[in-house]
Amino acid sequence: xxxxxxxxxxxxxxxxxxxxxxxxxxxxxxxxxxxxxxxxxxxxxxxxxxxxxxxxxxxxxxxxxxxxxxxxxxxxxxxxxxxxxxxxxxxxxxxxxxxxxxxxxxxxxxxxxxxxxxxxxxxxxxxxxxxxxxxxxxxxxxxxxxxxxxxxxxxxxxxxxxxxxxxxxxxxxxxxxxxxxxxxxxxxxxxxxxxxxxxxxxxxxxxxxxxxxxxxxxxxxxxxxxxxxxxxxxxxxxxxxxxxxxxxxxxxxxxxxxxxxxxxxxxxxxxxxxxxxxxxxxxxxxxxxxxxxxxxxxxxxxxxxxxxxxxxxxxxxxxxxxxxxxxxxxxxxxxxxxxxx
Amino acid sequence: xxxxxxxxxxxxxxxxxxxxxxxxxxxxxxxxxxxxxxxxxxxxxxxxxxxxxxxxxxxxxxxxxxxxxxxxxxxxxxxxxxxxxxxxxxxxxxxxxxxxxxxxxxxxxxxxxxxxxxxxxxxxxxxxxxxxxxxxxxxxxxxxxxxxxxxxxxxxxxxxxxxxxxxxxxxxxxxxxxxxxxxxxxxxxxxxxxxxxxxxxxxxxxxxxxxxxxxxxxxxxxxxxxxxxxxxxxxxxxxxxxxxxxxxxxxxxxxxxxxxxxxxxxxxxxxxxxxxxxxxxxxxxxxxxxxxxxxxxxxxxxxxxxxxxxxxxxxxxxxxxxxxxxxxxxxxxxxxxxxxx
DNA sequence: GGAAGTTTTTCCAACGTTGCAAATTCGTGA
DNA sequence: TCACGAATTTGCAACGTTGGAAAAACTTCC
Numbered sequence: 001x002x003x004x005x006x007x008x009x010x011x012x013x014x015x016x017x018x019x020x021x022x023x024x025x026x027x028x029x030x031x032x033x034x035x036x037x038x039x040x041x042x043x044x045x046x047x048x049x050x051x052x053x054x055x056x057x058x059x060x061x062x063x064x065x066x067x068x069x070x071x072x073x074x075x076x077x078x079x080x081x082x083x084x085x086x087x088x089x090x091x092x093x094x095x096x097x098x099x100x101x102x103x104x105x106x107x108x109x110x111x112x113x114x115x116x117x118x119x120x121x122x123x124x125x126x127x128x129x130x131x132x133x134x135x136x137x138x139x140x141x142x143x144x145x146x147x148x149x150x151x152x153x154x155x156x157x158x159x160x161x162x163x164x165x166x167x168x169x170x171x172x173x174x175x176x177x178x179x180x181x182x183x184x185x186x187x188x189x190x191x192x193x194x195x196x197x198x199x200x201x202x203x204x205x206x207x208x209x210x211x212x213x214x215x216x217x218x219x220x221x222x223x224x225x226x227x228x229x230x231x232x233x234x235x236x237x238x239x240x241x242x243x244x245x246x247x248x249x250x251x252x253x254x255x256x257x258x259x260x261x262x263x264x265x266x267x268x269x270x271x272x273x274x275x276x277x278x279x280x281x282x283x284x285x286x287x288x289x290x291x292x293x294x295x296x297x298x299x300x301x302x303x304x305x306x307x308x309x310x311x312x313x314x315x316x317x318x319x320x321x322x323x324x325x326x327x328x329x330x331x332x333x334x335x336x337x338x339x340x341x
Numbered sequence: 342x343x344x345x346x347x348x349x350x351x352x353x354x355x356x357x358x359x360x361x362x363x364x365x366x367x368x369x370x371x372x373x374x375x376x377x378x379x380x381x382x383x384x385x386x387x388x389x390x391x392x393x394x395x396x397x398x399x400x401x402x403x404x405x406x407x408x409x410x411x412x413x414x415x416x417x418x419x420x421x422x423x424x425x426x427x428x429x430x431x432x433x434x435x436x437x438x439x440x441x442x443x444x445x446x447x448x449x450x451x452x453x454x455x456x457x458x459x460x461x462x463x464x465x466x467x468x469x470x471x472x473x474x475x476x477x478x479x480x481x482x483x484x485x486x487x488x489x490x491x492x493x494x495x496x497x498x499x500x501x502x503x504x505x506x507x508x509x510x511x512x513x514x515x516x517x518x519x520x521x522x523x524x525x526x527x528x529x530x531x532x533x534x535x536x537x538x539x540x541x542x543x544x545x546x547x548x549x550x551x552x553x554x555x556x557x558x559x560x561x562x563x564x565x566x567x568x569x570x571x572x573x574x575x576x577x578x579x580x581x582x583x584x585x586x587x588x589x590x591x592x593x594x595x596x597x598x599x600x601x602x603x604x605x606x607x608x609x610x611x612x613x614x615x616x617x618x619x620x621x622x623x624x625x626x627x628x629x630x631x632x633x634x635x636x637x638x639x640x641x642x643x644x645x646x647x648x649x650x651x652x653x654x655x656x657x658x659x660x661x662x663x664x665x666x667x668x669x670x671x672x673x674x675x676x677x678x679x680x681x682x
Numbered sequence: 683g684g685a686a687g688t689t690t691t692t693c694c695a696a697c698g699t700t701g702c703a704a705a706t707t708c709g710t711g712a
Numbered sequence: 713t714c715a716c717g718a719a720t721t722t723g724c725a726a727c728g729t730t731g732g733a734a735a736a737a738c739t740t741c742c
Contacts, residue, residue: 002480004728015692020730028690050457051395052728055697060392060458062435069421071621076417080410083438092455094403094435097424114433116391117401117458139343225625258627280412281622284566286599345698356722361700369720393698396727 003044012040064118081300103127141310157326159294164330165200177244183218184248228255250275273337287336295328344385353381405459422641444468482651498667500635505671506541518585524559525589569596591616614678628677636669
């Protein structure tokens with residue numbers, strides 16, 4: 001079928017190693033030989049067999065990306081960024097879905113034989129917890145994303161959840177809001193995005209001398225639009241007074257905004273709303289949604305770079321560097337939903 | 342590092358071929374031998390090297406999925422469905438992004454050496470056109486999705502654009518609407534989703550005896566929310582009268598809905614709105630968006646199945662079957678945006 | 683003209699697996 | 713005890729590539 005080194009060598013009248021040398025731009029090849037070989041390569045449309053190369057070198061040029069689900073916008077946009085970053089490093093990305101917080105499937109993924117032809121994995125768990133930290137002890141390069149597990153035996157790339165949430169809340173305070181509801185808390189959670197962002201929210205209140213109020217905290221089970229809308233409706237129905245809402249992610253904020261509008265409350269005149277994530281969608285809602293860009297692109301780039309470094313280091317038997325944690329820069333993006341009135 | 346057949350064979354005191362036979366459940370292996378080998382496999386935690394297997398067999402178990410961009414919700418949801426379908430066939434998916442309708446990159450993708458370790462490709466072009474049909478003549482199994490190229494030399498899986506668009510329009514007519522605007526037409530296009538769906542819209546009007554009207558057709562450059570909103574605003578500003586809007590996809594419809602609400606028009610009381618695609622998002626907008634499910638899951642499943650068949654057929658040197666076109670079933674989904682008032 | 687050094691080319695083995703065919707062992711019946 | 717067929721195990725080559733080192737060809741300089 002496809003031409004091999006042998007075919008090219010036969011056509012050019014040289015040994016296969018010489019062809020290999022030409023392909024790899026080895027310098028000690030006579031110009032005339034090089035040219036002859038190149039002509040043969042073109043004529044036969046020779047393409048190196050990557051599988052054979054992988055077998056020889058032990059590297060495939062493929063990295064895995066395991067995430068909950070692409071139909072969750074945040075992860076789709078993350079995957080987009082990871083693929084682009086990988087392409088710049090000549091790596092290709094194989095995507096695996098573990099479901100919406102399915103701990104079992106996440107754990108199983110770490111030993112999935114399907115990862116065999118991968119040089120390393122970028123792993124974004126949603127169901128595993130700190131107790132599962134030992135599971136991250138794997139024999140291949142691994143970079144973990146997210147807020148489920150900290151201080152593990154591998155590199156970790158994540159956002160400054162607390163600081164970013166604090167900044168989002170301060171953004172609301174700066175526009176004169178004082179009764180600030182928060183939507184998306186998880187009952188009893190002390191780690192994870194929800195807890196960290198809630199903590200940032202509390203810090204901002206404390207710093208501004210605004211008393212915390214349990215009735216302003218909207219609890220949800222999952223971070224989907226529906227949950228955001230329901231939590232908001234409950235709060236409205238309970239007669240809680242508020243002049244701003246912080247959705248712990250954009251999806252929740254958009255759901256909350258829907259519930260506000262249903263109830264006849266105007267955004268931002270009656271209630272200001274801010275989200276978290278900077279999804280593409282936040283730019284197009286009505287009104288456009290203020291949010292925090294947690295540094296998604298930087299997360300993707302860092303994760304790919306660090307993974308690539310680990311892969312390279314592993315190949316050269318350098319003594320492995322200690323695992324590191326990387327935190328990305330964030331920025332508050334003010335849009336219509338928090339405009340001054 | 343990792344254990345190989347040799348290591349297992351040495352430990353079990355047999356030849357590597359016997360180990361291979363055990364791994365493959367070859368029947369003529371003495372029970373006692375089998376057990377001894379299996380113990381060795383467990384003890385050494387032996388996992389077959391997929392790369393070596395691929396080199397030997399010529400199959401990698403990986404399929405490529407080339408699509409414009411994961412940050413476009415439609416493609417993220419398509420990718421989700423493809424990955425799930427592939428998993429059921431024990432295939433793993435490698436995703437490549439070609440950009441938003443970048444013809445050059447799409448053409449380049451077809452000969453991308455990165456596809457080497459792929460057994461076949463599911464390709465969803467957005468920038469190529471019928472003129473590029475010959476580019477689809479590639480030497481690996483290929484399944485094409487979408488509405489850019491028909492009747493090519495490869496299998497094609499797509500939706501019934503015309504019929505589905507006609508059904509969406511008829512849904513509006515059935516609720517008593519007569520002045521039905523359409524948003525998302527492409528100037529001068531005769532093929533592609535826009536043209537086909539526009540044709541379905543026209544057929545529905547014709548069938549109902551409603552005169553076509555050029556002023557009710559909103560043209561856009563791209564199918565994003567912003568374009569939908571702008572086209573809708575232009576139509577409103579021009580004083581065009583209408584009581585319904587058909588967005589040629591959900592994103593356009595959501596943008597149009599935003600423009601309507603800005604202008605103080607109520608959905609569905611003043612204007613009914615329907616979209617196309619059945620994105621997750623359509624379930625959560627305010628009001629929830631009626632739409633057409635074009636059979637996305639079926640498209641993914643069919644594409645993976647057909648590709649897998651071609652891959653298998655290629656391995657057995659069966660004479661290749663003629664390329665086929667597959668069309669999926671659609672269904673109109675009525676939600677709040679077209680509710681009767 | 684030939685030694686010494688440099689450039690260019692070739693040879694061989696190995697990466698880990700599997701298909702094929704051959705070799706060995708076993709069981710059965712004469 | 714031996715022949716014969718079946719069951720079981722093994723050896724070898726090959727998939728296409730690359731690293732290392734040897735071999736061959738060419739230069740340069742005395």
